[in-house]
Amino acid sequence: MPRLIEYREAIREALDEELARDPMVVVMGEEVAQYNGAYKVTKGLWEKWGDKRMVDTPISEAGFIGMGIGASMLGVRPVMELMFWSFYTVAWDQIVNNAAMVRYMSGGKINCPIVIRGPANGGTNVGATHSHTPENIMASFPGMKCVVPSNAYDAKGLLKAAIRDNDPVMFMESTKLYGEKWDVPANEDLPNGELVIPLGVADVKREGTDLSLIAHGRAVITCLEAAKRLEEEHGIHCEVVDLRTIRPLDEDTIFDSVRKTHKAIYVEEGKPFCGVGAQIAYMIQERCFDDLDAPVLRVNSLDAPAIYSPPLENLQLPYADVIIEKALSIA
């Protein structure tokens, strides 16, 4: 019997289990405790864990993210929620100059075991300020890691690994996925008694022979829909590769897939310029040049700030039709 739980519940379970495992783990952010989280991800955790482990912060991202980084230098393991990843901008100096650089500048004397998590997605008609998808930005800084789970199972396992990791991990969720359900086995049904997915291991979400759709985050779900239709309507068998973590990156799974299918499209909700797809396409052409039967293509969010107007925002983000059209152009 599958155990279907929501993506948000999967994250909550990961937090709950890690709070239980390690007394140094503390969850902080705006409205995470008494309000149960802006998206109810942390529902019930304050009642269970109390004020010390579940901390409501003021609206003060630079201050509390920086404070969490400072505490992590002393061995506390804060899991910080950004109500929206979009608000990274006001905490950016703390994230990039302190969390990501302090180890290097100290010659390895310090490490920051901190997780910063929250939703990073468009598509909810909240305008450009609330619709940023900065995973390409996070992944471009050596010193930090970037994780983007596409489903509840991965979200739980990856978050547990992120909390145990001794480096700063930027963990990006999607409000569009919070209410979706996936099969996430209960711990007692798992061979190891718990679900931990190592960072840096991609996952082939669908096997195929004709074309590789490579993606991260919610774009993986869009790719799976496109793959299904490409098979049903056009007889094209797509493989769908989910990076799961962008940095560290599992490049072998990408290359293996491309060597099998000889064609690749990178799909992401971020913008095209210097996007994750730009990096992956570069790596594919460098390492799989002779295996390619077509140029590597990309599907991104359309290159303008996130538009509010609901029907247009739907067009701005990648959707199956666009992927199918691109796929047919190289099929």
Next chain:
Amino acid sequence: MPKALSPNLPSQAPINQALKPSDKVDLYRTMVRIRKFEQRSLNSYQSGKVGGFLHLYIGQESVVVGTQSLLGANDHTITAYRNHGHGLAAGMNMNECMAELYGRATGCSKGKGGSMHYFAPDKNYWGGHGIVAGQTPLGTGLAYGLKYRGLKGCALAFLGDGAVNQGSFHESLNLAALWDLPIIYVIENNGYSMGTSQRRSSAYPSCLAERAEGYGMAWDQFDGTNLYEVRARTQVAIERAHNESKPTLLEIATYRWEGHSVADAMKTVYRTKEEIEKYQREHDPIMVWKEILISENIATEAELKQIDRAAQKEADEAADFAEVSPYPEPESIFDDVYWETDNKTEAGNTGRHFFND
């Protein structure tokens, strides 16, 4: 006679009464070591051996030496880029500090940090930060960490008078007051942020520390020339942190003799030569302390000279050490980026972490 030399109450404070003669001499030695180190580093800078910026602390030594001398096993410090004094006062040695300036593998940060980024967490010293006020949330986090772990200690977060206008500092003040964190923010007010005087950069009622009122936080403001005063007044804040877990904002008046950094060609344009000389004459913390030691019959002029010479020798030897130290190996560029890759853990060995072609 300089004001700071007049007999005053701070010397009678219990924390100062508790000083043994040898402690007082040690305080002198630490200030002199910082100064000699920096004068020597200036020399190296001018002969092209040190890259980047060099922000000298000369003239301000009493602030860090006085405050640091009050700290115990669970007390931590963090500061900005003008940090050589803070590192040495925390117990770092001149060799590692000088070698860092020279960009050598033997430097305290293996040549990866440079002048602005000294660190010694083993000595509770957390850097050395280049972004103005960016260290203040980190300091707040050190205090949070102490409290979270149930340790009786405090954090001292130093910042400049220019840093008080950064949002991250105000956010820190709010968090510290809101959550009763054991922290002392120490504004080292040397009157200028680069070429901008305090009057031209900050709005304030009577002084910068008074801004603490807005957060319901205790504060104090005083002159930092005399170590007795620095110690007596800072001790109040430390006890508040230790015993009540409450923050304090201190503003300590001081003066930097040199330019903002060695590359500051304007150093006598935004302030007069007379002003600089007045501070050198009347507010040199080393001279002031020296006269106190002599007047208290703790040391003779000759004995203190001896300390000066030893510090000079130590600084010269540090420069020699730096000079002959190797540069870091090119491969080391990729060390100290991730804890997991450095420690060759399973996580560190999973997936690609570096993207060089």
